[in-house]
Amino acid sequence: MGTTPGRKNIVLVHGAFVDGSTWRGVYEELVADGYPVAVVQNPTLSLHDDAEVVQRAINAQDGPVVLVGHSYGGAVITEAGNCDSVTALVYIAAFVPDAGESVKSLGGDPSVEGSPIVEAPGGFFFQNRQTFHASFGADLSPADATFLADAQVPWGVNAMAESVGVPAWLNKPSWYLLASEDRMIPPSAQRAMAQRAGATTVEVTASHAVYMSQPRAVAAIIRQACG
Numbered sequence: 001m002g003t004t005p006g007r008k009n010i011v012l013v014h015g016a017f018v019d020g021s022t023w024r025g026v027y028e029e030l031v032a033d034g035y036p037v038a039v040v041q042n043p044t045l046s047l048h049d050d051a052e053v054v055q056r057a058i059n060a061q062d063g064p065v066v067l068v069g070h071s072y073g074g075a076v077i078t079e080a081g082n083c084d085s086v087t088a089l090v091y092i093a094a095f096v097p098d099a100g101e102s103v104k105s106l107g108g109d110p111s112v113e114g115s116p117i118v119e120a121p122g123g124f125f126f127q128n129r130q131t132f133h134a135s136f137g138a139d140l141s142p143a144d145a146t147f148l149a150d151a152q153v154p155w156g157v158n159a160m161a162e163s164v165g166v167p168a169w170l171n172k173p174s175w176y177l178l179a180s181e182d183r184m185i186p187p188s189a190q191r192a193m194a195q196r197a198g199a200t201t202v203e204v205t206a207s208h209a210v211y212m213s214q215p216r217a218v219a220a221i222i223r224q225a226c227g
Contacts, residue, residue, distance in 0.1 A: 007034055007035050007036060007226070008035070008063065008064045008065065008066050008087065008226045008227070009035075009036045009037075009038065009061035009062070009063055009064065009065045009066070010030055010035050010036065010037045010038070010065070010066050010068060010222060010226070011037075011038045011039075011040060011054065011057050011058055011061065011065055011066070011067050011068065012026065012027065012037065012038070012039045012040065012068050013040045013042065013054055013067070013068060013069040013070070013073035013076050013077050013080075014039075014040070014041075014042060014070060014071075014073050015044075015069070015070045015071025015072040015073040015074075015094070016044055016071060016072040016125075016153075016155040016159065016160075017044075017126065017127050017136070017148075017152045017153055017155055018148060018151075018152070018153060019041060019151075019153055020039040020040060020041045020042075021039075022070075022148070022209075022211065022212055023039050023070075023211065025211070025212060025215030026211055026215045026218045026219050026222070027039060028215070029215050029216060029218075029219035030219050030222065030223075033219075033223070035226070036061070036062075038057050038060070038061065040053060040054050040057045041053075042054070042073070042076065043156075044072070044153055044154070044155050044156060044159050045154075045156035045158060045159060046156060046158040046159055046162060047075060047076065047079060047102070047103075047158065047159050047162035047163075047164075048079070048158075048162055049158075050076045050080075050159060051076055051079040051080040052080075054067070054076055054077065054080035055080050055083060058080065058083045058085060058086060059083070059085075061085065063085070064085055064086075064087045065083070065085050065086050065087065066086075066087060066088045066089075066090060066222065066225050066226050067080070067081045067086050067088070067089050067090070067168075068089075068090040068092065068222055068225075069089075069090070069091060069092065069094050070092040070093060070094055070211050071092075071093060071094050071095065071184065071185065071208065072094075072095060072103055072108070072155070072159065072160075073092075073094060074091045074092075074094025074095040074096050074097075075094075075095045075096075075097050075102070075103050075164060077089055077091075077094075077168065078095075078096060078097055078164050078167045078168055078169060079164050079165065079167075079168070080168070081168030081169075081172055082166060082168045082171070082172075086168065086172060087172070087173075087227075088172060088173050088174065088175065088225040088226070088227075089168055089169055089172050089173070089174040089175070089225075090174070090175045090176075090177070090221060090222050090225045091174065091175065091176045091177070091193075091194070091197075091199065092177045092210065092211050092218055092221075093177060093178070093179040093182050093184075093185060093190060093206075093208050093210050093211075094176075094185075094190075095108065095185065095193065096167075096169065096174075096176070096193035096194065096196070096197050096199070097163070097164040097167060098164070098167055098196070099163075099164060099165065099166060099167055100163050100164070101163055101164060102160065102161050102162055102163045102164070103159070103160050103161075104160045104161045105163070106189070106193070107185065107186070107189055108160060108185075109160075110125055110160075116128050116131045116132070116135035116136075116183075116184070117155075120154065123156060123157040123158075124154035124155060124156055124157070125154070125155045125156075125157070125160065126152050126154060126155070127149065127152060129149045129150070132145055132146075132148065132149035133145035133146070133149070134183065135183045135184055135208070136148065136149075136183075136184060136207070136208055136209055137207045137208060137209030137212060137213060138181065138183070138207045139181070139206060139207045139209070139213040139214075140207070140209055140212060140213055144212070167197075169197040169198070169199070173200075173225070174194075174197050174198065174199040174200070175199055175200045175201075175202070175221050175222075175224060175225045176190070176193075176194035176197070176199035176200070176201045176202070177201075177202050177203075177204065177210065177217065177218060177221045178190045178191060178194065178201055178202070178203040178204070179204060179206045179207060179208060179210040180203055180204065180205050180206070181205060181206060181207050182206075182207060182208045182210075183207065183208060184208040185208065187203075200224070202217075202220075202221050204217050
């Protein structure tokens with residue numbers, strides 16, 4: 001289906017350990033509705049570098065943009081979303097930092113006991129392959145979870161620890177999809193971050209990988225943000 005004139009552009013930003021292909025289901029839902037959709041491929045080495053990558057994607061769009069981030073991608077859109085063309089932010093089971101906060105300071109610290117994240121040489125992190133299915137996406141098929149665990153993208157220490165400057169949600173309306181069965185970002189933490197940002201919040205029964213397991217629900221909240 002072709003794009004519809006006047007539709008807002010949607011830019012999708014993935015989180016740590018995965019790449020943009022994990023947005024495929026959401027992408028297909030939105031494109032079928034006529035939305036122009038761009039999927040960012042972040043290196044996930046540095047928060048500020050990832051924000052610059054997202055800003056380039058925003059600038060490449062023709063018209064207003066709704067910016068969507070999953071997990072660590074929430075920190076990225078919080079940093080990148082101050083562009084004038086961004087009209088709304090959508091957080092999908094995501095971190096929503098305030099000024100001076102990082103993913104690490106909000107609970108994404110791998111040194112916390114019981115964390116599924118393990119350190120690798122050179123200042124990188126991965127998720128434990130053995131616990132990936134349970135921690136990242138218990139509602140994914142075993143085959144999909146195994147593939148994602150084996151195809152992990154290294155997450156850099158600077159992506160985890162760099163702090164946000166001016167959070168875009170201070171000046172942009174925001175939406176939050178809360179995953180009630182999330183084992184990566186506790187639902188209580190998701191709720192607190194969403195409330196602090198004044199986000200319109202929708203709760204679904206899903207794992208951290210809600211954008212893969214329930215693409216229709218994710219597309220629905222993005223449509224709300226598009227107005």
